[in-house]
Amino acid sequence: MSRILALVCAAALVASPLRGQDSLMVRLRTRADSLLSTWREAQRLADVADSLERVRATAGSDTIAVGALRIIANPSPLPLREAAARAWPAIDSLYGSAAEDLVQHPYIIRAVDPDSGVRRAVLHVGVELPWDLDMRATTRVLLTTVTPPRFDIGLGDWLGATLRPTLRPGDEQTAVYLQLVTVPSAAVRGCFLGDIARCKDVLQLGDSTGLLGRWYVTPAEREALVSGVFGDYFARGGTAPSLQKCRQHRDDACTALLQSLPPGSLPRLLATAARLSLVREALRAGGQEAYSRLVAHPEASIDTRLASAAAMDIDSLVARWRNGVLAARPVSLALPWWAGIAAIGWTAFFGFCALRSSRWRL
Amino acid sequence: MTDAIHIERLQYRVGNAFEIKDLDLHVPAGSIYGFLGPNGSGKTTTIRLVLGLLRPLGGRITVLGSPMPEHHAKVLARVGYVPEQPHLDVTLTVRELIDFQAAFYPRWDRGRAEELVERFELDGARLFGRLSKGQKAKLMILLALAQCGDLLVLDEPTDGLDPVVRRDILSALVTYVSERGATIFISSHLVHELERVCDWVAVMDDGRLITESPMEKLKHGTKRLVVSGAPAEIGTPPFRMLSRESSNGAGESWVVGDWEPAMTSYIENLGGSVHDVIDLDLEDGFVELLRSFRKVRQ
Amino acid sequence: MTAMFRAVLYTQWKWSRLIVVLGTLAAFAIPLLSLQGAARADRGALQAQDLLRSVQSWGSLYPLLATALGLLMAIAAWAPDHRGRHIHALTLPLPRWEYVLLRFGAGFVLLAAPIAAVAIGALLASLSATIPPGLQAYPIALAVRFTFAVFVAYAVFFAVSAGTARTAGIILGVIAAIILVQVVAGIANIDLNLFGAAQTVLVLGPGPLAVFTGRWMLVDV
Numbered sequence: 095m096s097r098i099l100a101l102v103c104a105a106a107l108v109a110s111p112l113r114g115q116d117s118l119m120v121r122l123r124t125r126a127d128s129l130l131s132t133w134r135e136a137q138r139l140a141d142v143a144d145s146l147e148r149v150r151a152t153a154g155s156d157t158i159a160v161g162a163l164r165i166i167a168n169p170s171p172l173p174l175r176e177a178a179a180r181a182w183p184a185i186d187s188l189y190g191s192a193a194e195d196l197v198q199h200p201y202i203i204r205a206v207d208p209d210s211g212v213r214r215a216v217l218h219v220g221v222e223l224p225w226d227l228d229m230r231a232t233t234r235v236l237l238t239t240v241t242p243p244r245f246d247i248g249l250g251d252w253l254g255a256t257l258r259p260t261l262r263p264g265d266e267q268t269a270v271y272l273q274l275v276t277v278p279s280a281a282v283r284g285c286f287l288g289d290i291a292r293c294k295d296v297l298q299l300g301d302s303t304g305l306l307g308r309w310y311v312t313p314a315e316r317e318a319l320v321s322g323v324f325g326d327y328f329a330r331g332g333t334a335p336s337l338q339k340c341r342q343h344r345d346d347a348c349t350a351l352l353q354s355l356p357p358g359s360l361p362r363l364l365a366t367a368a369r370l371s372l373v374r375e376a377l378r379a380g381g382q383e384a385y386s387r388l389v390a391h392p393e394a395s396i397d398t399r400l401a402s403a404a405a406m407d408i409d410s411l412v413a414r415w416r417n418g419v420l421a422a423r424p425v426s427l428a429l430p431w432w433a434g435i436a437a438i439g440w441t442a443f444f445g446f447c448a449l450r451s452s453r454w455r456l
Numbered sequence: 457m458t459d460a461i462h463i464e465r466l467q468y469r470v471g472n473a474f475e476i477k478d479l480d481l482h483v484p485a486g487s488i489y490g491f492l493g494p495n496g497s498g499k500t501t502t503i504r505l506v507l508g509l510l511r512p513l514g515g516r517i518t519v520l521g522s523p524m525p526e527h528h529a530k531v532l533a534r535v536g537y538v539p540e541q542p543h544l545d546v547t548l549t550v551r552e553l554i555d556f557q558a559a560f561y562p563r564w565d566r567g568r569a570e571e572l573v574e575r576f577e578l579d580g581a582r583l584f585g586r587l588s589k590g591q592k593a594k595l596m597i598l599l600a601l602a603q604c605g606d607l608l609v610l611d612e613p614t615d616g617l618d619p620v621v622r623r624d625i626l627s628a629l630v631t632y633v634s635e636r637g638a639t640i641f642i643s644s645h646l647v648h649e650l651e652r653v654c655d656w657v658a659v660m661d662d663g664r665l666i667t668e669s670p671m672e673k674l675k676h677g678t679k680r681l682v683v684s685g686a687p688a689e690i691g692t693p694p695f696r697m698l699s700r701e702s703s704n705g706a707g708e709s710w711v712v713g714d715w716e717p718a719m720t721s722y723i724e725n726l727g728g729s730v731h732d733v734i735d736l737d738l739e740d741g742f743v744e745l746l747r748s749f750r751k752v753r754q
Numbered sequence: 755m756t757a758m759f760r761a762v763l764y765t766q767w768k769w770s771r772l773i774v775v776l777g778t779l780a781a782f783a784i785p786l787l788s789l790q791g792a793a794r795a796d797r798g799a800l801q802a803q804d805l806l807r808s809v810q811s812w813g814s815l816y817p818l819l820a821t822a823l824g825l826l827m828a829i830a831a832w833a834p835d836h837r838g839r840h841i842h843a844l845t846l847p848l849p850r851w852e853y854v855l856l857r858f859g860a861g862f863v864l865l866a867a868p869i870a871a872v873a874i875g876a877l878l879a880s881l882s883a884t885i886p887p888g889l890q891a892y893p894i895a896l897a898v899r900f901t902f903a904v905f906v907a908y909a910v911f912f913a914v915s916a917g918t919a920r921t922a923g924i925i926l927g928v929i930a931a932i933i934l935v936q937v938v939a940g941i942a943n944i945d946l947n948l949f950g951a952a953q954t955v956l957v958l959g960p961g962p963l964a965v966f967t968g969r970w971m972l973v974d975v
Contacts, residue, residue, distance in 0.1 A: 441906055448912050560848065
């Protein structure tokens with residue numbers, strides 16, 4: 095009897111915290127639900143505020159339509175129509191048929207007098223531009239603020255930027271060329287020398303496991319990475335001794351340190367321009383529907399999406415991209431033809447001045 | 457006789473301090489022409505105008521028949537010049553300076569240059585900057601003579617030199633003239649030195665020419681006269697009155713230029729009498745000339 | 755005229771031989787030093803950036819050397835004549851502009867040595883170095899640019915050196931006037947950028963200093 099009573103008491107004692115846990119969970123769940131509903135309400139209010147702002151910002155404004163571009167702006171000297179006419183072909187050639195979606199995303203522009211000191215209401219929606227911008231600058235604004243249709247986060251993460259048109263793709267490829275030649279990486283050099291598999295590695299296409307070994311191939315690169323980029327990070331605490339060993343050319347120490355980094359910490363070998371130029375190449379190769387195919391399946395891997403957009407296998411696309419980059423090699427170092435003539439001319443000029451100095455003239 | 461140097465109404469000005477005005481100078485070809493004057497009288501400036509180093513404001517200069525400075529290149533090929541201050545590069549050796557000069561003068565006489573190197577006892581390997589003052593002067597004379605020019609222009613070539621060096625230089629000049637018949641234009645304020653070698657002399661002071669005449673005429677024509685009984689006004693005498701002073705009650709002391717013995721009668725015709733005629737050397741005559749000139753200008 | 759030129763050349767060589775010798779040594783050494791790392795066997799992909807950095811930093815010495823050579827040779831051409839107040843030069847039997855031309859030309863002849871040294875040094879350096887793929891050596895382009903820079907520098911300083919003190923005074927006066935106007939404009943709050951304008955005229959486009967700007971790279975992309 096006493097044993098049963100003891101058991102019952104023990105059970106009651108154990109159950110009470112469990113009962114406490116139950117109520118904690120309920121409280122937390124209730125709290126979470128409340129926060130969710132508050133957040134949803136805030137979202138709704140923000141949307142309302144946005145739409146009200148949009149109405150306010152566009153009140154009294156004209157709408158300029160060029161292709162699928164819509165620009166809502168107040169009357170001003172700003173050459174918006176001409177700039178739109180210049181920007182539209184670049185936008186259309188990049189986004190193809192998907193550019194028609196841009197009708198849903200008009201530019202909201204408030205042109206202001208740059209010399210005026212009058213206080214203006216804060217603009218929450220759209221862009222404020224001084225109305226003395228020339229056409230080139232206005233076109234650049236339109237190109238750099240266009241909303242890419244159906245642009246997903248995955249593509250943006252991989253690119254490291256938003257895919258927008260450029261008026262000078264050649265400059266981008268030239269920058270990539272310079273990277274391929276100068277980046278201190280055997281993998282990048284391999285890409286430059288024609289190893290397409292290396293190109294895919296450095297462009298982060300395909301399998302993302304084992305990136306350390308594929309990106310930083312040699313012990314010297316790994317040591318340079320640890321000492322250079324992560325030197326301060328590893329200098330403190332328990333990693334300091336390993337850092338010392340790494341600096342003494344112990345590759346195992348260097349590798350261990352790099353493997354201890356959180357995923358995604360390894361710095362990319364090539365800058366954003368490389369991936370942007372690859373996407374542009376894919377869209378160029380794939381025709382009018384290329385962009386639509388690119389954004390059609392956001393859940394697919396990047397290489398699959400690119401291949402689909404370009405309508406060719408990924409290796410062929412990468413090879414094509416590499417050829418384009420090599421063709422964009424910067425102009426060589428030779429002096430322009432006029433520089434030599436100018437130098438000779440100035441030499442003769444100053445020589446003549448010496449001959450005609452008043453000291454020598456009778 | 458043609459002139460080696462012919463200057464007509466030469467005008468030149470340096471700021472407000474100094475002016476050469478209406479200078480007429482005629483250096484006969486083949487003569488040794490002494491150009492006398494105190495320091496600052498304009499001798500060096502005149503020489504620079506003759507050689508085309510300066511451009512005159514007015515007047516005409518003709519050297520060896522060609523106008524200067526327009527034909528300076530052609531003329532300077534026939535002119536040897538020794539300036540007052542050494543003007544050669546101190547970092548070149550004697551030999552290098554000779555070779556440099558030789559390249560510019562088509563009539564360069566290498567034999568004469570070698571002979572003068574021996575005669576002047578110059579060390580060919582020595583830097584110009586390390587030569588003594590006398591050796592520098594000798595080298596500059598050597599370069600001028602070896603050019604075999606028709607005219608030598610020497611600006612105080614023996615100034616500050618010891619007597620031995622002066623003698624060597626003057627001797628070389630005389631030899632050159634006798635061999636080539638060249639004209640020498642030599643400026644100096646050392647009167648007794650020019651007296652020995654020059655056959656023409658000009659005296660300059662304050663940018664003006666005081667006198668220009670054959671040396672003999674200047675030397676022998678300048679006299680001191682002891683005169684008594686002459687009137688205050690003596691009209692226009694045939695001689696040049698340089699100074700007239702009373703002489704301790706024993707008459708007057710006159711210093712005259714261009715004197716000839718027959719001119720005694722002019723004074724006697726005025727009622728005066730010449731008690732003594734004393735020869736003056738060139739230096740005394742030069743001093744009296746300057747004194748007289750400056751008194752007139754005042 | 756040949757004999758005169760030889761005489762002038764000899765004297766100018768005597769006055770400037772130290773400058774020519776040192777300048778030639780420096781001109782020969784700079785390309786070799788700039789590629790000293792690359793003379794070893796390929797050190798892998800790390801080499802390209804290191805090499806470019808080294809070449810770029812050494813490359814800044816070329817325009818400095820060109821300017822120094824031009825300045826010193828111009829001074830050396832006239833210093834002895836300045837000391838003698840140009841009396842010797844002015845009494846030589848040739849048109850004066852010819853004499854100046856002889857001096858001018860002699861300077862160019864002497865400057866051929868450091869120019870050749872740059873060319874030879876650059877060629878040697880680029881032949882002996884292991885240049886990473888994608889990079890290329892430009893020894894001839896570098897030597898040509900150096901040649902033009904030396905010529906312009908020499909001509910500018912020669913003109914100043916051959917001129918009178920009055921000319922130098924005028925040049926300094928112009929510079930001082932520009933500075934004064936700029937200062938006054940700044941005080942008066944007037945938007946005036948004379949320095950920028952001067953820079954544009956001198957350095958950009960076909961200005962006299964344009965050849966000194968740009969990339970002095972023996973090895974580049």
